[in-house]
Amino acid sequence: xxxxxxxxxxxxxxxxxxxxxxxxxxxxxxxxxxxxxxxxxxxxxxxxxxxxxxxxxxxxxxxxxxxxxxxxxxxxxxxxxxxxxxxxxxxxxxxxxxxxxxxxxxxxxxxxxxxxxxxxxxxxxxxxxxxxxxxxxxxxxxxxxxxxxxxxxxxxxxxxxxxxxxxxxxxxxxxxxxxxxxxxxxxxxxxxxxxxxxxxxxxxxxxxxxxxxxxxxxxxxxxxxxxxxxxxxxxxxxxxxxxxxxxxxxxxxxxxxxxxxxxxxxxxxxxxxxxxxxxx
Amino acid sequence: xxxxxxxxxxxxxxxxxxxxxxxxxxxxxxxxxxxxxxxxxxxxxxxxxxxxxxxxxxxxxxxxxxxxxxxxxxxxxxxxxxxxxxxxxxxxxxxxxxxxxxxxxxxxxxxxxxxxxxxxxxxxxxxxxxxxxxxxxxxxxxxxxxxxxxxxxxxxxxxxxxxxxxxxxxxxxxxxxxxxxxxxxxxxxxxxxxxxxxxxxxxxxxxxxxxxxxxxxxxxxxxxxxxxxxxxxxxxxxxxxxxxxxxxxxxxxxxxxxxxxxxxxxxxxxxxxxxxxxxxxxxxxxxxxxxxxxxxxxxxxxxxxxxxxxxxxxxxxxxxxxxxxxxxxxxxxxxxxxxxxxxxxxxxxxxxxxxxxxxxxxxxxxxxxxxxxxxxxxxxxxxxxxxxxxxxxxxxxxxxxxxxxxxxxxxxxxxxxxxxxxxxxxxxxxxxxxxxxxxxxxxxxxxxxxxxxxxxxxxxxxxxxxxxxxxxxxxxxxxxxxxxxxxxxxxxxxxxxxxxxxxxxxxxxxxxxxxxxxxxxxxxxxxxxxxxxxxxxxxxxxxxxxxxxxxxxxxxxxxxxxxxxxxxxxxxxxxxxxxxxxxxxxxxxxxxxxxxxxxxxxxxxxxxxxxxxxxxxxxxxxxxxxxxxxxxxxxxxxxxxxxxxxxxxxxxxxxxxxxxxxxxxxxxxxxxxx
Numbered sequence: 001x002x003x004x005x006x007x008x009x010x011x012x013x014x015x016x017x018x019x020x021x022x023x024x025x026x027x028x029x030x031x032x033x034x035x036x037x038x039x040x041x042x043x044x045x046x047x048x049x050x051x052x053x054x055x056x057x058x059x060x061x062x063x064x065x066x067x068x069x070x071x072x073x074x075x076x077x078x079x080x081x082x083x084x085x086x087x088x089x090x091x092x093x094x095x096x097x098x099x100x101x102x103x104x105x106x107x108x109x110x111x112x113x114x115x116x117x118x119x120x121x122x123x124x125x126x127x128x129x130x131x132x133x134x135x136x137x138x139x140x141x142x143x144x145x146x147x148x149x150x151x152x153x154x155x156x157x158x159x160x161x162x163x164x165x166x167x168x169x170x171x172x173x174x175x176x177x178x179x180x181x182x183x184x185x186x187x188x189x190x191x192x193x194x195x196x197x198x199x200x201x202x203x204x205x206x207x208x209x210x211x212x213x214x215x216x217x218x219x220x221x222x223x224x225x226x227x228x229x230x231x232x233x234x235x236x237x238x239x240x241x242x243x244x245x246x247x248x249x250x251x252x253x254x255x256x257x258x259x260x261x262x263x264x265x266x267x268x269x270x271x272x273x274x275x276x277x278x279x280x
Numbered sequence: 281x282x283x284x285x286x287x288x289x290x291x292x293x294x295x296x297x298x299x300x301x302x303x304x305x306x307x308x309x310x311x312x313x314x315x316x317x318x319x320x321x322x323x324x325x326x327x328x329x330x331x332x333x334x335x336x337x338x339x340x341x342x343x344x345x346x347x348x349x350x351x352x353x354x355x356x357x358x359x360x361x362x363x364x365x366x367x368x369x370x371x372x373x374x375x376x377x378x379x380x381x382x383x384x385x386x387x388x389x390x391x392x393x394x395x396x397x398x399x400x401x402x403x404x405x406x407x408x409x410x411x412x413x414x415x416x417x418x419x420x421x422x423x424x425x426x427x428x429x430x431x432x433x434x435x436x437x438x439x440x441x442x443x444x445x446x447x448x449x450x451x452x453x454x455x456x457x458x459x460x461x462x463x464x465x466x467x468x469x470x471x472x473x474x475x476x477x478x479x480x481x482x483x484x485x486x487x488x489x490x491x492x493x494x495x496x497x498x499x500x501x502x503x504x505x506x507x508x509x510x511x512x513x514x515x516x517x518x519x520x521x522x523x524x525x526x527x528x529x530x531x532x533x534x535x536x537x538x539x540x541x542x543x544x545x546x547x548x549x550x551x552x553x554x555x556x557x558x559x560x561x562x563x564x565x566x567x568x569x570x571x572x573x574x575x576x577x578x579x580x581x582x583x584x585x586x587x588x589x590x591x592x593x594x595x596x597x598x599x600x601x602x603x604x605x606x607x608x609x610x611x612x613x614x615x616x617x618x619x620x621x622x623x624x625x626x627x628x629x630x631x632x633x634x635x636x637x638x639x640x641x642x643x644x645x646x647x648x649x650x651x652x653x654x655x656x657x658x659x660x661x662x663x664x665x666x667x668x669x670x671x672x673x674x675x676x677x678x679x680x681x682x683x684x685x686x687x688x689x690x691x692x693x694x695x696x697x698x699x700x701x702x703x704x705x706x707x708x709x710x711x712x713x714x715x716x717x718x719x720x721x722x723x724x725x726x727x728x729x730x731x732x733x734x735x736x737x738x739x740x741x742x743x744x745x746x747x748x749x750x751x752x753x754x755x756x757x758x759x760x761x762x763x764x765x766x767x768x769x770x771x772x773x774x775x776x777x778x779x780x781x782x783x784x785x786x787x788x789x790x791x792x793x794x795x796x797x798x799x800x801x802x803x804x805x806x807x808x809x810x811x812x813x814x815x816x817x818x819x820x821x822x823x824x825x826x827x828x829x830x831x832x833x834x835x836x837x838x839x840x841x842x843x844x845x846x847x848x849x850x851x852x853x854x855x856x857x858x859x860x861x862x863x864x865x866x867x868x869x870x871x872x873x874x875x876x877x878x879x880x881x882x883x884x885x886x887x888x889x890x891x892x893x894x895x896x897x898x899x900x901x902x903x904x905x906x907x908x909x910x911x912x913x914x915x916x917x918x919x920x921x922x923x924x925x926x927x928x929x930x931x932x933x934x935x936x937x938x939x940x941x942x943x944x945x946x947x948x949x950x951x952x953x954x
Contacts, residue, residue: 055562062565065446065479088447090348090562092341157341157559176333176557180340182348183562189523190560 043246045082051105054091055183056156057204058267059108062088068204069107071263072124072232072254076105079250090182092158094233101237105247109233112160120234120244122251124260125276126227129161130220131168132209133198134191142221145198146171154179154187154196162225165200184208192217203268203276255279305609310602317594325587332574332582336555339515340572344559346507347519347570351563354392354498355448357383358471361395361494365473371397371492373413380415391503393461394421396495397473398429398439406430409439411495423460424497432458435468441565442470443490444483450564453521453529459497465531467521469496469564500531514577520569523560531568536575643743645725647675649698649736654678660743663721664711683710683718690723697727698736705739708746720750763837765815766822774836774844778896781834781848785889792889793847793856796903797825797863798911800881802841809874816873817880824866829859843882844903853888860884883911 053060053069060067070086077084084105089097097103099118111121131142139145145153146168153172157180160166172178179196181187188208190196201209201220208214232251234244254260255277264273364379365371380395396414400407409429414421429435434452442449449470457463474480474489504519511517516535518525556573579585634657637644643660647653653672661668664681682690686709697705705725713719725741761773769777778794785792799821806814818841825835825843834846845863847856863884870879885907893899 062447063441063445064483065481089352093345093348154560157344173337174330174333176555179558179560180344181560181562181567182344183560183567186523186560186562186567189567193523195523 041246043080043082043243043250045080048083048085049104050087050097050102051076051084051107052087052089052094052097052103053107054094055088055185056091056108057184057202057208058206059204060088068263068267071266072107072260073105075254075259075263076232076247076250079253080247090158091156092182095158098233098235099237101235104235104238106233108230110160110228110230115160118236120236120239120248121229121231122234122244122248123229123231123279124251124255125231125264126229127203127276128222128225128227129165129200129202130222131165131198132191132201132205132214132218132220134194134218136194136217137197139198139221142168142223145221149175149177151197152177152179152195154181154190154199156181156184156187159200161200162223162228164223164225168223169200188214203272206268302606302609302613306602306606309605310598313598313601314595317591317598321587321591321594324590328579328583328587332555332579335582336515336557336572336574336578340557340559340570342509343507343511343517343572344561344570346509347504347561347568348563350503350507351450354389354469354496354503355471355564357385357389357392357395358448358469358494358496361397362471362473365397365492365494366475371412376413377415377417385416388506390506391466391498391500393456393466393497393499394418394424396421396424398470398493398495400430400490403428409436409493412492420461427459429495438468438470439493442472442493444486445565446472446474446479446486448564450566452566453500453531456497456499461497461499464499464501466497466499467531469498470494504532504534514575514581516573516575518571520571521566523567523569525558525569525571535573637742641745645723645741645743647725647739647741649738652676656743663719663743663745665713665719681711683712686710694725694739697725698739700727700734705741708750713747719745719747722746763822766819766837768822768826768843769834769836771836771838774834774838774846775896777834777836778846778899781846782889782896782899785848790848791851791856792899793845793851793859794887794889794893794899794903795845795847795856795860795863796885796900796907797843797845797867798839798883798907799841799867800883800911802880805878805880809876809878813874813876813878817871817878820871820873821867821880821882824869825863828862828866833859851888853891856886856888860886883907885910 051073053067053073055062056067058067059069073084073086076082087103094103094106095115098106108124109115109119109121111119131145133139133145137145137148137151139148139151142164145151153169155169155178161169169178179190181190184205185208187196187199188205191199192213209218209220232247234247236244239247251260261273261277264277267273268276360383361379364376368375376397383389383395385392385395394414394416396411398409399412401410402408407430411424411427411429414424429439434454438449438451451468451470453465453467455463456466459468471494472486472490473492473494474486475491476489480486480489500519511534516533518533518535519531520526520529521531522529555578556571558569558571561568561570634644638657638659641659643663644657645660646655648655652675654675655672656664658668664678666673666681679687679691686707690707690709693702693707694705696702703726705723708720708722710718710720722744723741724744725739727736727739729738730736758767761769761776763770778792781792784790799817802814802817805817818837822835822837822843825845829835829845829847830849832849834848836844836846838844845859847859864882867880867882870877872878885903885905887893887899887902887906889899892902
């Protein structure tokens with residue numbers, strides 16, 4: 001039955017995919033995109049793909065069933081015409097499955113040398129990390145937080161951040177000062193309850209930050225690092241280099257034709273959306 | 281004065297060096313080894329801590345992932361039912377039962393008490409959520425069918441959350457007894473079923489499209505029991521619903537006794553251990569808190585006993601090492617003390633030996649052959665007539681000190697010892713003494729060191745002064761051969777000399793002369809003036825005879841007043857008579873003895889070899905005959921040849937006196953004093 005479904009979707013993809021490519025080509029011509037992008041064929045949709053989301057603020061909310069990542073995933077499905085089985089799972093599990101090849105895609109991932117061995121990326125946006133600290137922790141600088149050995153930092157398991165944030169997390173891990181969670185909501189709840197004194201936040205956490213209780217209890221400290229690129233995560237074990245290039249081209253099309261910006265503008269103010277999506 | 285501070289400084293340095301050797305070295309060894317031990321122990325402890333931390337973190341991650349996977353598996357079961365229901369326009373109870381029976385709800389899903397589907401129904405008091413069917417339809421599940429879930433706030437909230445999110449929702453912790461099931465901590469899973477296959481986009485659309493819910497009460501303890509793999513040993517864990525770790529939210533606990541007791545006492549945190557952590561699991565819109573604590577056995581299971589062993593063994597080895605260093609320092613000191621004691625004993629022994637040797641009047645010498653030098657004691661130098669310095673003497677200089685007559689013999693003796701043909705070297709020789717005298721010494725020695733080729737390297741020995749012994753021996757020998765009163769040759773010595781002279785004369789055809797001399801009227805003088813004067817007279821006569829003869833002649837006293845002279849060397853009768861004349865003349869000279877003037881004459885008889893006799897007997901007899909002839913004739917010795925030569929044929933004339941040779945020869949010249 002699934003095979004029949006996949007076959008039907010493939011038919012749809014052939015027409016839908018061609019249409020998307022045509023529109024993308026036209027848009028690329030309008031914005032001056034390079035020639036080779038036009039020549040790149042679309043992804044091979046001969047099999048369904050697996051894509052996992054994780055519950056993380058504006059990226060995806062299990063409560064609402066929507067978010068940036070879901071919109072991008074929908075757009076990928078729409079443009080490629082491929083069938084996606086979308087799952088919701090913890091971020092740590094996502095990385096494990098990407099590495100093993102049991103999962104084809106995920107979204108909003110950042111790279112490091114270890115991850116580059118088993119995953120490739122198609123960059124969608126860039127953002128900065130900040131430290132959200134309870135005011136009663138009496139911390140004025142990020143270094144103060146590291147110095148006060150009684151303070152615990154909440155992190156989502158398997159998350160990596162910008163350079164300074166990674167350094168802080170690694171040092172605190174050696175001192176057993178990390179509290180792990182599989183979802184962002186648990187960290188906000190722990191921070192509010194005083195079970196942790198700080199957590200690392202991204203722009204996608206803004207709706208939670210805007211709550212009066214959080215604003216009253218916390219302050220934000222900047223790591224001062226450069227923005228970190230985020231993007232589509234592709235499993236090297238399950239996708240060939242050619243396929244990865246095709247999906248990367250598809251994301252670039254979304255970037256080039258303004259689709260990504262429009263998606264972000266659904267969740268952010270236009271200036272912030274542009275700052276996140278635009279390439280330097 | 282300037283030397284004194286320097287001396288103290290040296291003494292201070294010496295004391296410091298001793299302190300360093302006795303205490304400083306062991307202390308330094310102890311501190312260095314302890315420092316290394318502590319450093320190694322610290323790094324090992326750090327390593328162990330890192331290993332334990334990684335193991336603990338891995339355990340925490342592992343447990344949380346296994347819970348998430350188990351919950352995901354449960355969700356899959358519900359999604360299956362969801363699919364079954366959404367595929368059916370009208371739910372067939374029999375089909376649902378068969379579907380559930382076909383599910384593997386055995387050991388793998390032991391926590392799932394059953395699968396139910398719930399439908400919202402409008403009732404007189406509003407919307408009611410009725411459990412339409414619960415499979416397997418065992419007796420314990422029947423009570424649930426009577427419940428209106430909307431009447432229970434937790435379940436109502438659960439169903440609404442599932443309906444609006446479109447995803448699996450998880451209830452708060454509840455006692456399953458509230459659902460008519462056996463009492464135990466648990467929760468309920470709910471999954472919405474919509475009339476359309478696709479998930480409606482908005483909460484409002486989802487509310488409108490809701491067809492039913494799939495419901496599954498789950499016993500938390502059984503869920504944890506069905507986790508894949510074993511829970512880590514030596515770890516205690518607890519699972520709470522929500523982030524408030526109150527006992528009323530506890531879903532599951534596997535704890536050691538101490539944690540169990542503290543939990544029952546109402547304490548939220550486990551007893552303080554080296555390692556404890558919590559992790560928040562976000563599942564179906566709820567947060568569970570997993571709490572993990574390492575018991576005492578955890579560290580031991582991850583090699584935590586190595587660092588304490590390193591410390592114990594390191595301290596033990598450090599102490600042993602420093603003890604060894606102390607013993608080495610001590611042994612060195614003791615060995616040094618022993619060496620000093622032995623050196624002192626050796627020095628004292630040398631002093632005693634030197635004292636004994638020097639006390640015996642002996643000198644000591646040490647000949648170093650490769651260097652050709654002779655070391656010696658002061659006494660040796662005294663005996664050799666040398667100054668105390670220099671300490672060493674070239675051997676050539678030593679040889680030069682030896683009497684030329686003795687040198688060859690001494691060198692030969694020494695060489696025999698060096699060659700090994702004689703074990704001991706012993707030689708008596710003369711060395712130049714003071715005032716031109718030659719002193720007799722006795723050297724003894726032995727070779728004490730040879731090389732591999734048995735060539736002598738060193739020879740040591742003593743030198744004794746034997747001058748007195750030599751003189752004594754000379755005196756004894758002289759006394760045996762000479763008359764003690766006049767120191768002239770006695771009869772035996774003279775006979776020996778005469779025999780030797782005759783043998784020599786026979787061989788070389790040389791003449792020998794023999795003069796016999798007898799004092800005239802000596803006895804009356806002796807009787808009149810006493811023996812003392814008589815002895816002085818004899819001594820005076822002896823001296824005068826000796827002055828009258830040549831160096832090569834021998835004078836002897838063979839009786840009380842009888843003397844004899846052996847003439848050897850170039851000789852003839854005239855020269856022999858000349859000697860006899862001279863003797864007569866000298867003896868006849870007046871002499872002052874005891875304040876008196878005395879005169880005495882003598883009778884002489886001369887015989888020559890070979891004319892007057894061929895052997896000592898015949899020669900003596902001829903001389904004796906001649907002397908008695910003169911004495912009988914009363915002829916004074918005139919010294920001008922006027923003496924009577926013995927006629928070979930003449931008869932011997934005796935005056936009753938004893939012949940010096942007990943016989944008288946036929947020849948010889950008689951000479952007598954008036």
